[in-house]
Amino acid sequence: MTVERLIAKNKIHHRFVSPDALIATAILVLRSAKAGAIAVSSDGKYLVGIISEHDIVAGLSIHGSTVLKKHVSDLMTEDLNRTGFAGGSNS
Incomplete structure (x- = not known):
């Protein structure tokens, strides 16, 4: 799925x-957006996942403040079929 299609379909930022x-960077992007x-x-074109406030809070509960130094790939949701964002792979 492309980022463009995800945005159009689900009206995300x-x-x-x-x-x-780093998760710390993702938090700043989430906040500014x-x-x-x-x-x-x-x-910037093809989607590999999403990172949500929920993902970050879940990571915080497991890792404590060290979660800020983890990478987005450590916490992001990759299975978009579970989120309702899926529309087919790379479509």
């Missing part, structure tokens, strides 16, 4: 974060 970004979830993409 147009910002995205790299899977290699005033969004509860943002797309995760390596190239």
Whole structure:
């Protein structure tokens, strides 16, 4: 699925974060976007997952404050079929 299609279909914010970004960075992007979830993409075009406030809170409960130094790929949701965001792979 492309980031563009996800945004159009689900009306999520147009910002995205790299899977290699730190959780601390993702929090700043979420806050500045005033969004509860943002797309995760390596190239800004194809979706590899989403990172949500829920993912971060779950990570915080497991890892404590060290979660801020983890990567987005450690906590992001990759199975978009479970989220309702799926529309087919790379479509």
